[in-house]
Amino acid sequence: MNAPFGSHPSKNSLKNGEGNSVQRPSVWRSIVADRQKLQTIVTLLVLLLMILVFSFFNPRFLTLSNFQNLARNTAPLIIAASAMTAVMIARGLDLSVGSVLAACSVVAASLAVKGVPLPLAFLAALAFGALIGFLNGAIIVRMRVSPIIVTLGSLNIARGIAYLITPSAILVGLPPNWSAIGTAKLGPFPMPILIAAVVALVYGWASQRTKFGKHVYAVGGNEEAARLSGVPVERTLISLYVLSGMMAALAGIVLSSRVGSGDPNIGVGFELEVIAAVIIGGTSLSGGEGRIMGTVIGAIIVGVLSNGLNLSGVEPFWQYVAQGLVLIAAVVVDKRVNERVLKIGRRRARPA
16 A cells, blocks of 8 residues: 555664664654663763863862862772772672772871881782771671671771771871872863773773673673572672772872872762762663763762862852762662663653
8 A cells, every 4th residue: 555645754763674664763762762861961060060060150160270179089989990890780788988088098108107118008008908898708708798887897897997007197297299189280281180090981881891890780681580590699799899999009009109108088978979879870770781981970070069169169068968869860860760761761662
């Protein structure tokens, strides 16, 4: 039968093998159906909106010096959040990163004060972070204990170790080159953000291009199915916690290098900022989904929020309230996006 007058094949239609017209999904519908793409677009729009708002209320926000300061402040968060993303994709959680950051920075500073060369002091701090991560992972995997309980305990242990190393004062008298990592620049780019960029790029590449990355997503999607498919589930999970401890140590080195001291008080509440950045970036709370790019945008959102409120003269206590509201909003958006994607998936699954 001929088509009615004025009826033409849609631009979004294709011919299948039998010559019948098949509807081609629109670009918008394909984006909406892809949870990760949609979440990344939403977080990027939120970031741009925040930048516009803060630049409108404070002209100092859109200056090179402020952006450099923002980059230095955000770098430790990006480093730790990149590792946390992989942990949460595998349905894990590491609440100890803030305390590990403090303990490892104090370990490195105490060794440097005693005359140990800085490369060895930094390696010792990284090794200490890896050790705490290994213990976290081993207890969680081998003893089947909730990661929340285990890492909450190690949060207190690591903070206690930091205070035991320097019980009465902040460590000062560090060698002159201690601050090189935290304050140096390569052209207009501060060294901390370059280190963070390398970490994020390596994690992004590993998660998408390596067998280990595929194992991480498989474990987060369905641990039992991954085990039956031959994925080394226990080794993968322990490795993720080891890397999380090491990245927390690296973040501590970068941060303490910038402030020029070994302070056991740094990193209080840091784990909440890390988790907020990961969730805002679109990593699913149920595991199996997440991208490093989204996490980087989420970390920048957290950094921009803190930086913009500081420039606006908002008290620190209200900044905690704002961060909490942003985290809750991110969880709500995560839930709504999941519901939207599931609804579209059901529509596509219906027979014509």
